[in-house]
Amino acid sequence: MKAVRFHEYGTPDVLRYEDVEQPVPAAGEVRIRVAATSFNPVDGNIRAGFMRGPIPVTLPHTPGIDVAGTVDALGDGADRVRTGDQVVGFLPMTGAGAAAEYVLAPAGLLTAAPASIPLADAAGLPLVGLTAWQALFDHAKLTAGQRVLINGAGGAVGGYAVQLAKHAGAHVIATAGPRSSERVRTAGADEVFGHGVPELSALVDVVLNLAPVDPMQLAALTSVVRDGGIVVNTTVWMPAPSDEERGVRGVNLFVNSDAAQLARLVTLVDSGALHVDIARRMPLAELPALHAEAAEGALSGKVLVLPTAASLT
Numbered sequence: 001m002k003a004v005r006f007h008e009y010g011t012p013d014v015l016r017y018e019d020v021e022q023p024v025p026a027a028g029e030v031r032i033r034v035a036a037t038s039f040n041p042v043d044g045n046i047r048a049g050f051m052r053g054p055i056p057v058t059l060p061h062t063p064g065i066d067v068a069g070t071v072d073a074l075g076d077g078a079d080r081v082r083t084g085d086q087v088v089g090f091l092p093m094t095g096a097g098a099a100a101e102y103v104l105a106p107a108g109l110l111t112a113a114p115a116s117i118p119l120a121d122a123a124g125l126p127l128v129g130l131t132a133w134q135a136l137f138d139h140a141k142l143t144a145g146q147r148v149l150i151n152g153a154g155g156a157v158g159g160y161a162v163q164l165a166k167h168a169g170a171h172v173i174a175t176a177g178p179r180s181s182e183r184v185r186t187a188g189a190d191e192v193f194g195h196g197v198p199e200l201s202a203l204v205d206v207v208l209n210l211a212p213v214d215p216m217q218l219a220a221l222t223s224v225v226r227d228g229g230i231v232v233n234t235t236v237w238m239p240a241p242s243d244e245e246r247g248v249r250g251v252n253l254f255v256n257s258d259a260a261q262l263a264r265l266v267t268l269v270d271s272g273a274l275h276v277d278i279a280r281r282m283p284l285a286e287l288p289a290l291h292a293e294a295a296e297g298a299l300s301g302k303v304l305v306l307p308t309a310a311s312l313t
Helices: 041-048 120-124 126-139 156-167 181-187 215-224 259-271 284-295
Strands: 002-006 015-019 029-038 066-074 086-090 102-106 110-112 147-151 171-175 191-193 204-209 225-233 249-252 280-283 303-306
Touching: 002 284, 015 284, 029 120, 041 284, 066 102, 066 120, 066 126, 086 126, 086 259, 110 259, 120 303, 126 156, 126 204, 126 225, 126 259, 147 156, 147 215, 156 171, 156 181, 181 191, 204 215, 215 225, 280 284, 284 303
Parallel strands: 147 171, 147 204, 171 191, 204 225, 225 249, 280 303
Antiparallel strands: 002 015, 029 066, 029 102, 029 303, 066 086, 086 110
């Protein structure tokens, strides 16, 4: 089968489109015929060697944390799914990813793919959708009537965070750049500001920071949080800020794979409450170029990577 792998850490040039042996599922695993994976910024950080501590991988390594596809083989005891099931999942970050024609996955990490969108498009949901869900509900405990500021809402996580917060009944304030501000409004934001700490008419209960701002800007976000509120930060290379005198807590989020939460997101997609926004689709062989585009800061929106050209349209 074809896969993209890197045999050493480095620039996007280390990625190779090559032939590899088709994997065989072990006990508790299934093999998936990949419809698509998607690019996430962490893929580039892993390839560059920046994540060797928290995410140690074995070389050569196949990237691609998100997967959508069809189960085509079962290991012993993998009885949660059946051959032919269309599934979606967030793969273990330290294992072989889905930038390949086939990938192995623990059966317990998979859930049924949405029925209302193309199977390949479902690969745009797992990591970013779970990041937004866990930030808002596991950590911030967001409830109806609360006010939330989503800083850096123009990216893929931000799009889901705005939708999920609005669906939960929160008043949603977002910061975004000129290219994405209208998309953020369409996603459901009640107020949209440009980059930076906005001047608000009232303090918020929750700040969700998704932007790679400098430490001073990150710390300044506590100023718009009410006493006893919370700042959830996804840029984990900088500690989440807090204000102990006012009881403002800072929490760093490192997303976890969770099939039950992913199933809830799938239900929201199929009900029409959550929109999966795909910017582009690219063939697997062009993944090195996609990594290079991301490294230059030129990537915008969620990009799918597909092993078969027939699904690119």
